[in-house]
Amino acid sequence: MAEIVLDKVTKKYPDGALAVQEVDIEIADGEFIILVGPSGCGKSTTLNMIAGLEDITTGELRIGGERVNERAPKDRDIAMVFQSYALYPHMTVRENMAFPLRLAKVDNATVEKKVNDAADILDLGQHLDRKPSNLSGGQRQRVAMGRAIVRSPKAFLMDEPLSNLDAKLRVQMRTSVSRLQKQLGTTMVYVTHDQTEAMTLGDRVVVMRGGAVQQIGAPQYLYDHPANLFVAGFIGSPSMNFVPAGLENGLLRSPLGDIQLTDRIRRLVEAADAPSEVIVGIRPEHFEDSSLVEEHQRGGGHTFTSNVDVLESMGSDKFAYFTLSGEQATSAELAELAADSGTAEASGGGGVSLVTRIDAASTAKEGEQAEIWFNADKVQLFDPQSGRNLTYTED
Amino acid sequence: MAGIGGAETTAKKTRWGILNAVVVIYALFPVLWIVSLSFKSKDTLADGNFIPRSWTFDNYSEIFKTTEFVRALANSIGIALIATAVAVVFGTMAAYAIARLDFPGKSLLVGVSLLIAMFPQVSLVSPLFEIERSLGLFDTWPGLILPYITFALPLAIYTLSAFFREIPWELEKAAKMDGATPGQAFRRVIAPLAAPGVFTTAILVFIFCWNDFLFAISLTSTERSRTVPVALSFFTGSSQFEDPTGSIAAAAVVITIPIILFVLFFQRRIVAGLTSGAVKG
Numbered sequence: 001m002a003e004i005v006l007d008k009v010t011k012k013y014p015d016g017a018l019a020v021q022e023v024d025i026e027i028a029d030g031e032f033i034i035l036v037g038p039s040g041c042g043k044s045t046t047l048n049m050i051a052g053l054e055d056i057t058t059g060e061l062r063i064g065g066e067r068v069n070e071r072a073p074k075d076r077d078i079a080m081v082f083q084s085y086a087l088y089p090h091m092t093v094r095e096n097m098a099f100p101l102r103l104a105k106v107d108n109a110t111v112e113k114k115v116n117d118a119a120d121i122l123d124l125g126q127h128l129d130r131k132p133s134n135l136s137g138g139q140r141q142r143v144a145m146g147r148a149i150v151r152s153p154k155a156f157l158m159d160e161p162l163s164n165l166d167a168k169l170r171v172q173m174r175t176s177v178s179r180l181q182k183q184l185g186t187t188m189v190y191v192t193h194d195q196t197e198a199m200t201l202g203d204r205v206v207v208m209r210g211g212a213v214q215q216i217g218a219p220q221y222l223y224d225h226p227a228n229l230f231v232a233g234f235i236g237s238p239s240m241n242f243v244p245a246g247l248e249n250g251l252l253r254s255p256l257g258d259i260q261l262t263d264r265i266r267r268l269v270e271a272a273d274a275p276s277e278v279i280v281g282i283r284p285e286h287f288e289d290s291s292l293v294e295e296h297q298r299g300g301g302h303t304f305t306s307n308v309d310v311l312e313s314m315g316s317d318k319f320a321y322f323t324l325s326g327e328q329a330t331s332a333e334l335a336e337l338a339a340d341s342g343t344a345e346a347s348g349g350g351g352v353s354l355v356t357r358i359d360a361a362s363t364a365k366e367g368e369q370a371e372i373w374f375n376a377d378k379v380q381l382f383d384p385q386s387g388r389n390l391t392y393t394e395d
Numbered sequence: 396m397a398g399i400g401g402a403e404t405t406a407k408k409t410r411w412g413i414l415n416a417v418v419v420i421y422a423l424f425p426v427l428w429i430v431s432l433s434f435k436s437k438d439t440l441a442d443g444n445f446i447p448r449s450w451t452f453d454n455y456s457e458i459f460k461t462t463e464f465v466r467a468l469a470n471s472i473g474i475a476l477i478a479t480a481v482a483v484v485f486g487t488m489a490a491y492a493i494a495r496l497d498f499p500g501k502s503l504l505v506g507v508s509l510l511i512a513m514f515p516q517v518s519l520v521s522p523l524f525e526i527e528r529s530l531g532l533f534d535t536w537p538g539l540i541l542p543y544i545t546f547a548l549p550l551a552i553y554t555l556s557a558f559f560r561e562i563p564w565e566l567e568k569a570a571k572m573d574g575a576t577p578g579q580a581f582r583r584v585i586a587p588l589a590a591p592g593v594f595t596t597a598i599l600v601f602i603f604c605w606n607d608f609l610f611a612i613s614l615t616s617t618e619r620s621r622t623v624p625v626a627l628s629f630f631t632g633s634s635q636f637e638d639p640t641g642s643i644a645a646a647a648v649v650i651t652i653p654i655i656l657f658v659l660f661f662q663r664r665i666v667a668g669l670t671s672g673a674v675k676g
Contacts (some may be wrong), residue, residue: 053568074574086569090587099583100573147573157572 002064002154003029004050004187009059011045011211019045020211022059027155027189032181034202035191037234038340042211043191044159050189051080051157063154074103079148080157083164085140087132087147093119094128097146104151118146121180138169145180155187162197174200195235199223207231209336225394229387230333232281232380238319238355239337242329243280244384252379254280255326255352259302262377265391269381272390279329281380284319287356289364290373303373306354311366318358320370323351333387426651432644440641454645464646466618467626472653474536474622475604478543482600483593485544486551491581491589493552494559495567505552512549520613527614534616542610547600554599558592559585594661601657605650623650 004027011020020042027033035043048054050061052073061069068076079100088096094115101111119125122142132140141161148156161177162170178201181188192198198205199219207214207222207230215227219235226232232240245254250266252259261269290303310321329352356372364370381390432440436451458464492498493505523542524533532538562585570580611622621629627646630639
């Protein structure tokens with residue numbers, strides 16, 4: 001067990017491509033940290049550099065206070081679980097899990113004991129003498145984890161370990177990974193492109209984009225206080241609504257109507273020296289059917305009326321989709337997010353699309369007008385040029 | 396419907412069966428003929444019967460009485476095994492490097508080895524003869540082993556690098572993370588998985604060395620290093636007037652046996668799909 005420190009770690013390939021630039025992360029002992037971002041953001045490269053499978057171009061990597069840049073993977077005492085599991089197909093489950101111990105020349109009795117302990121934790125007891133080809137995906141995944149834990153390494157590295165499992169198993173394994181980490185108390189660095197995994201698993205989440213760290217923080221903090229447009233759009237499902245707006249004297253002119261900024265937001269915006277064109281971000285759950293909003297609350301918000309395109313009832317609440325007239329919000333970061341989620345073409349139809357999450361008691365109907373209220377104090381404003389969150393606060 | 400389908404497959408099976416039989420008979424007839432010859436006595440040798448009228452083992456016992464054949468057999472086995480072992484060991488290392496590493500001159504190396512494989516061997520016989528004579532390699536085991544390795548290596552490298560490319564790269568990374576040195580990763584993870592490829596290559600190389608006639612006849616002059624295919628061509632009867640057909644037939648049958656044994660022994664080790672279960676589901 002040990003803390004891992006990345007100090008201005010940069011990876012530059014011989015062809016000049018910059019995969020990771022000046023990443024600073026301090027991972028505390030026993031912490032569960034998630035590297036998340038769209039494909040090609042440098043998260044796996046960062047993980048491979050921690051593992052020692054890729055050389056670090058510049059910067060320093062310290063594990064337990066010691067510089068390990070020049071050490072071979074085997075001398076770093078860290079274990080890794082690969083996306084493809086990478087089990088040794090010619091060995092049984094038992095031999096697979098014992099392999100790191102055999103290499104470390106551990107005596108037979110200890111190997112036997114440690115493998116059995118790991119098998120108990122992962123519920124692999126009855127599969128120990130089978131070959132990986134006879135196991136299901138979930139079992140293989142557990143063997144891969146078993147091979148990592150038998151050695152009691154200083155840290156675990158996980159490279160999208162659940163992405164090859166089907167949806168149901170993934171949710172199940174997600175819980176067991178989390179439980180395992182708590183049980184062992186070992187530092188874990190976990191790479192994923194799935195923001196749900198990032199939100200549910202980690203103590204802290206590192207959001208990466210184009211090789212650079214965007215923001216580091218606890219999942220809830222990133223959700224409530226995104227530093228920029230990219231983090232705001234990446235974290236949360238369904239993702240935040242983005243609406244372009246003009247800003248004049250504390251009044252937002254947007255497709256949602258003219259919104260009066262609350263004093264709190266007005267002060268933040270003034271301090272941030274906001275441009276006259278901004279992007280307004282509102283989370284789906286900050287909307288509500290206005291007939292269900294109590295009278296005394298209504299004043300603190302803004303209402304608009306529009307036609308409900310689609311209404312999805314989830315049981316506990318309803319998702320209502322609207323298309324407002326006006327231009328869609330455009331920025332480099334939003335384009336990248338759309339490309340990553342594959343919605344770039346889907347949302348091409350003119351107008352601003354909006355997702356709202358409203359109470360299940362709402363009587364709104366598909367194809368009919370509905371009056372929707374939202375909390376004006378919950379809106380976040382972003383600079384379309386730099387993507388910076390103009391309403392960002394530390395608390 | 397099922398009946399029609401059944402009839403169709405029966406007809407199909409019959410057609411394939413006939414076709415297969417034709418091919419097998421066409422391919423094996425000369426072999427059967429030489430087997431038949433080898434069991435005939437000297438008097439009935441030319442009687443034109445496919446199945447011998449009088450069976451005899453004389454031809455076999457006779458060839459094993461001559462040092463000419465026994466010595467050649469020993470030479471053949473020794474030379475082919477050594478050449479195969481060396482070619483497979485070096486081929487494995489070279490193929491691994493070609494499949495896994497990026498080093499300057501890689502494509503040149505692959506190109507040159509392909510060039511060697513395609514080079515007409517007959518054009519190399521005269522220079523090799525001169526070189527080996529001046530180096531004192533003429534008519535020795537190394538004198539044959541070296542050219543065999545030269546021509547077997549490209550074959551080995553090509554076959555093996557295809558096998559190495561099949562092995563997931565991540566297995567090696569996993570081994571490294573598990574604490575293996577590059578050598579340990581190769582010996583304990585990669586080599587066992589490449590085994591089917593190694594055995595296939597060993598068979599191909601062994602057959603190539605075993606069957607070679609051109610180098611063997613040009614680079615040897617005495618029983619010291621003459622291999623069986625050459626020795627066969629030097630067979631004479633026990634007297635000048637005797638026809639050695641029976642002995643040649645028996646020797647020809649005998650030299651196919653090691654090949655069959657070699658293939659059977661290694662074929663069992665060629666297990667398809669050995670890497671299944673390594674990655675994904």
